[in-house]
Amino acid sequence: MKFFIGNLPIYFPYDKIYPEQYSYMVDLKKAIDAGGHCLLEMPSGTGKTVSLLSLIVAIQANYKEKRKLIYCSRTVPEIEKALAELRNLIEYRTKCGEKDEYLGIGLTSRKNLCINSSVNQEKWGKVVDARCRNLTASWIREKSKLYSPGEVPLCNFYEKMENDNERQRMLIPDGVYTLEELREYGKEQGHCPYYMARRTIPFANAVIYSYHYLLDPKVAELVSKELSKDCIVVFDEAHNIDNVCIESLSIDITKPNLDASAKSIAKLRDVIEDIKKKDSQRLRDEYDKLVEGLMAASQERDEDVYLSNPILPEDLSHEAVPGNIRQAEHFVAFLRRFVEYLKTRMRAQQVVAESPMSFLQNCREVTLIERQPLRFCSQRLTSLVRTLELSDLNDYYALHKVAAFATLVATYEAGFMLILEPFENDTIPNPIFHYACLDASIAIKPIFRRFKTVVITSGTLSPLDMYPKILNFQAAVQESYSMTLTRNCFLPLVVTRGSDQVAISSKFEVRNDPAVVRNFGQILVEFSKIVPDGIVAFFPSYLYMESIVAMWNDMGILNEAWKHKLIFVETPDAAETSLALENYRKACDNGRGAILLSVARGKVSEGIDFDHNYGRAVIMFGVPYQYTESRILKARLEFLRENYRIRESDFLTFDAMRHAAQCVGRVLRGKTDYGLMIFSDKRFARADKRNKLPRWLNQFITDACTNLSTDMALVTAKKFLRTMAQPFERDQLGVWSVEDVERQERSNVGVGGRAAQFN
C-alpha cells in the first residue's frame, strides 16, 4: 500500500497496517526531520523492522541529501532477517514503479562469510580471522611476488578481487544482498565476500551489521570510519546497548594471559635480534616513520591491522610516539617491565579497587613507567608487529590484550575502575585484573555526537527515561507503543504463592527454603501437565538453577515432570546448549513435549526465539536480579548514583525487569502466535516492578491475574489454552487499510498544521 505521512510518499509492502506501526513511522519521521535522536519501544514480531525500513527508505528516496542507513542488530539471524525484509521492500517499490538505485549490504565476521574452503572449515572465529590474514596480509602478498606462484599460499578469491579491482572499479550491482546471496555472488565472481562487503560500505545505501562494528572502538575504526555525518543510525534490539558499550571498553587480565604475554615478549625479542642481524634497515625505517609521526600507512591497514587501538578516535592523541619506546628493543623491554609489574600486583592477597589514576601513580613509583608511553602501547605494538611481518598473530593475542589494557588505563580517568580479585568464590586462587568501564555513555558518545539521528529501538526499553540517563543523551522523541491484537494472544500470570499458600520468591533469604523450592517445582509439574509442546523456564542464575534442580531431584519433582515432558538444561557451554536446543525442538515437534531450563541472562534468553509450539509457556522462576555481590556491579551502581543520580534499587529493578520482559517476550514472535507468561515470584505483584515492564506487556496484565496461587493460575491457563486452540478467524480487527491511514493523516494535519516541508 502507498500512503503519505506529511508530504512523504511511503510504500508499505503489505495491504494492511497496524495503527502502532503507523504511529511508529510518524514518530520516527518527526525525529529524523528534527535531526534528533529517538527512543522507540515496540514489541518485536509486530512488524517493527518493516515499518522502520519503509520510512527510512522513503526518506532516502525523496529527500535531496542522500542519507545512508546504518542498521545495527544483535545476532546474525537478525541481520539476515532485516536484510530479507529490506529486499522485500525494495522489490515492492520496484513493482510499484519506483526506480530506486538501491544497494543494501550486510556485514558479518569472516567466519560467516568466508568461501575459501581451506579456511572456513575452522570452528573458531578467531582462528578463521588469523588464517585469513595469513593468506591476505600485504607482506605475504609482497613476498609471494618474489617466489614462483604456488609456493606462498594465497587466497584465490582475494587475489581475483584485487586483480579485477585494479582493472575496473569494483562495484556490486545494485540490489539488496542477504549474507547467503553475498556468498553466492562471491562464489560466482570468484571474489571474497567479506572484503567485497567491507569495501562496498562507502557506496551502499543501507548497511546492516552488528553493534560491535559501530560501538567497539577496536573494530569501528576499521569498518565504520568513513561514514558521513548525516547517516541515520538504527540500533535494533537495543535493550542491552549499555552492556555492549561497557563491554567494548572493559578488559579482564588473568594470570595465564600474563604468562602468555611474557612468552610472546621473549619471542618478539628473538625475532628482533634476528632481524637486526639480517635486515636492520627495516627497523630503522620504522623508527624514522615513528619519529615523523607517520603512523597511518592507511592503505595497508585495511588488511593488516589485527587488534587496533581500543580507545575511541577522539581520545587518540595526535602526538608522535614518545621517544623511549620508538626503538623496537626498548619497547619490548618496556613491555616486559609492565608485564612484570602486573604480575607482582597479582600476588596481592586482598581485593583491591582503585582508580586508574592511583594505578598509574603506583606504577610510576615502582617501575618508573610514565603515563605517556603507556598510552601508545597498543599503537606501538601494532606497528611493531607489522614491521616484523609476523604471521600467526593468534599467538600474540594475550600480549595485545595487555597492551590494550595499558592504553586504556593511561587514557581514561573518569568512569573506570580497576578491580583486582585474587580469589574465585573467595577460596580458589585465580587472580583477575578487571579494568571495568562503569559509564556506558563513553563508548556511545562519539556516535551520538557524530550522527544527526540515532534511533534506539527494541521490544523492551521501559522505563524509557532510564536509557537517556545512562547513555547520557537527549532524545527528541521517546515513545512506547501498545499492541493491537486481533485476539488476546498472550496471558501474563503473576503467581505469588503455591497451592499451599506459601509465598514464593527467589529472595536471598528464602530461595533455598524447601517450601519455596517445592512450590517452584509444583508450578513446573502442574504446567507441564496442561501446556502442550514446549515450556521454557528461566532462572536468575546458573548457580541458583543448579541448586534448585538438585533439590528437585531429591524431592522427586523431576521424575514427576518427566512423565509429561522431557527436560533439557542450558549450560554455559555453547556447544552443549545448542545440542540441547536442537533436541528440545525435536521433542516439541514430534509431540513428546519438552521443558527447557535456562538462565535469564544466558544465550537462550537473548538470541533464540521460541515461536509457536517451541514455547507455549514461559515461566520466570524468581526476579532475575544481577548478582549484587559482584564488585564490578557495586562499583557501577556507586558510579551511577554519584554521576547520574540513579538509585541502586532503581537500576537493579530496571535491569531485572528488562531481562524478565526479554525472557517472556521470547515466546511471542508474531500475532498469530500465542503463549502463557508466568511470573512466579511474589515480588512481581508489586506495582514498582510491574510498571517497569513494557507498555505492550503491561496492558494485558489485569488485576485479576496479578496475585494468583498455583491452582488458580492453572485454571486460568487451561481456559486460555482451550480458547487459543480454537480456529483463528482473521477478522482483521483494528488493522488499517489505506483509507484508514489517509483519514488518520488528514486528522493529524488538521490538528498539527502542515507537516514539515521537504528540505
Add this chain to the structure above:
Amino acid sequence: MTKIINSNEELIDIDDEAQNANQQIGYAWEEEYKRSWDVLQEDEDGGLKHTVEHLQSRKRKRLERDTSIIKRGIIRHMFLIIDLSEAMLEKDLRPSRLDLTLSYAEQFILEFFDQNPISQLGVIVSKSGVAEKLMGLTGNPMDNINVLKKKNIDTDGEPSLQNALEMARSSLIHVPAHGSREILIIMGSLTSCDPGDINETIDNLVSENIRVSIVGLAAEVQICKLMCKKTKGTYGVVLNEAHFKDLLFEIIPPPPVSIVKSKSELVVMGFPRGVNESMPSLCAWYDYACIYRNAVKGISNL
C-alpha cells in the same frame, strides 16, 4: 588512594519491602464479580436478538455446510482411537474426561452407523505406550459399544500416537479402494510416547489416503495439528462438554469425495455371483460374502 573493599559491606537491599507496604494490592476475592449474564448485551431496542444470534451462529454454520451438493463417500472404514492415559482421569470435563469420552463414544458409534449404514468401524485404545485393538473393523455397532462398556477399561501411563496409528493403518491398508479410510482420535493427553519417528507414520498415512481427525480434550498440540492438516482431517480442541459433542459429531456426516481421485467403479453388492475358478482355491467366496453380509446389515439398520 587504594581502597580496600570490605567484604561484609552493607548489602544492597534490592527488596525494598517497606516501600510498598502502604500500597494496596487487592486479593482476587476482593474484586468485582464477573457476572456471566453480563455477556448478554441488549441492543438499542432492548432486545437480545443479536447476542442470541451470535451464540447460535456456529451451530447454524454447521448445518448450512451440510446442505451443499457434493459427492459424499458413504462407505467408510473408520478406526476410533481412544486415549486411555492418565491424563484422561482429569475432571475438567464432567464427570471426568474418561467417562464423558466413553459415553460420547457410544452415542457417536450409534449415530455413525445411523448415518453411514454400510460403513465399518473399529476401536483401538492406547495406554502406557502401547496400542490395543479392542475391536476390528465391523459393521455391527453393538460389537463396538460392548467392548467400550466392558468394565476393564482403565487408564495408565502415556498414550502412543504412533503405535495406535500404525495399528489402525495396518488394518486399513487392506480395505477396498471404494471406501474411505479414516481414523478418529480422542486425545486427552498432551504428550505421546512413540517408539520411532512419527513423521514417517504421517507420511505413510498421507500416501495411503488415510484421513486422520483428532478431538483434543486439553490444548492444541503441534503434531496433531500438523497431522490433521497433512491428512486433510479436522482438528478441534474442546471448550466444554457440549463443544466436545459438537466436535465429535461433526465427523459423522460422510466426507466429500474428490471426483478425480475416487475410481467411480460400480461396487458389486447384494447378490452373490458364481465365479468359476480354474484352479481350486481356499476361499473364493469370502470377499463377496462379506460385502453381502454388510449390505444386508446396512439395510436392516435403515
